Amino acid sequence: MCIRDRTKTQTALYESVVQTSLAKLESSIDDDNRDVFILKLILDLKQISNHPYQFFKQGSKHYSKSGKAMLLLDIVENIIESGEKVLIFTQFKEMGDLLVEFIRDKFDQEPLFLHGGCSRAQRDEMIWKFQNSYPQVFILSIKAGGQGLNLTAANHVIHYDLWWNPAVEAQATDRAFRICLLYTSPSPRDRTRTRMPSYA
Numbered sequence: 001m002c003i004r005d006r007t008k009t010q011t012a013l014y015e016s017v018v019q020t021s022l023a024k025l026e027s028s029i030d031d032d033n034r035d036v037f038i039l040k041l042i043l044d045l046k047q048i049s050n051h052p053y054q055f056f057k058q059g060s061k062h063y064s065k066s067g068k069a070m071l072l073l074d075i076v077e078n079i080i081e082s083g084e085k086v087l088i089f090t091q092f093k094e095m096g097d098l099l100v101e102f103i104r105d106k107f108d109q110e111p112l113f114l115h116g117g118c119s120r121a122q123r124d125e126m127i128w129k130f131q132n133s134y135p136q137v138f139i140l141s142i143k144a145g146g147q148g149l150n151l152t153a154a155n156h157v158i159h160y161d162l163w164w165n166p167a168v169e170a171q172a173t174d175r176a177f178r179i180c181l182l183y184t185s186p187s188p189r190d191r192t193r194t195r196m197p198s199y200a
Contacts, residue, residue, distance in 0.1 A: 003160040006049065006067045012050050013157070030076070031067070050095050050161055063102045072099075072160060073106050080107055081137050088139045091161045093117070096139050103137050109180065111137035114144050125149065142168060 007013060021041045029037045047055040051066040063069040072088070079086045086102050090096050093115050103111040112126045123144075130138045131153045138151065142163050163169040 007065060009065060010048055010067060013052060014045060017044055024078065034073050044140065046161055047092070047095075050090075050092070053098065054092065054095055061098060061101060065120065067075055068160070069098075069102055072158065073102060075156075076103065076137060077107070079096055079156055080109070083136075085130065085136045085138070085153050086156040086158060086174055087151060087154045088137065088158045089142045089158055090139065091142055091163055095161065096141055103139075107137075107138065111135060111139050113139045114180050115141040118144065130154075 005011075009055060018041075021037075021044075024116070025037060026080050044055060047150075049068060051061075051063075051069055053059055053061045053065070063073060076086060076088075079199075088111075090099065096115055100111055100113050103109060112130055114123055116124055118126070126138070126148065129135055130151060138154070142159075159169055
């Protein structure tokens with residue numbers, strides 16, 4: 001797993017949400033709503049860790065506002081410079097949209113993005129392009145990416161944020177590669193898998 005600290009803005013926001021939520025939990029959340037409240041808190045912290053914009057739905061979208069985004073771009077830069085290809089999985093459609101902007105702005109390259117709103121024809125076209133043409137970066141929502149894909153052109157898989165069920169995450173990776181992968185060690189076909197820090 002690759003690690004980078006949150007930005008100062010992320011850290012302050014994270015701590016504020018935690019403290020406010022703990023105070024509410026102790027004072028005003030009854031037992032019937034406790035589980036739902038905690039799940040909502042975890043979701044909020046995951047979004048803050050991804051990028052503050054995903055949590056606020058406003059403000060700057062620049063990748064420098066997120067430690068995780070800057071780490072991702074460092075990794076992707078090395079992949080692109082090596083002439084290789086990468087799959088990036090995310091749990092959130094809105095985070096996928098941000099990742100598209102980050103890749104486009106940083107590398108002047110238009111990544112592919114497969115999510116639940118894509119038609120079968122769009123899905124098939126993106127798969128063909130990635131397998132046979134130029135795009136080096138393919139962003140996928142983890143649900144859409146787990147549906148029987150065969151993306152053998154990829155040398156790397158990155159999980160930007162972690163799914164609630166690790167088995168779903170593993171299934172998405174395995175279906176994409178059709179081979180067994182270790183977390184950070186190259187397989188016999190020189191493919192690597194990276195999990196980004198979750199913090200939540």
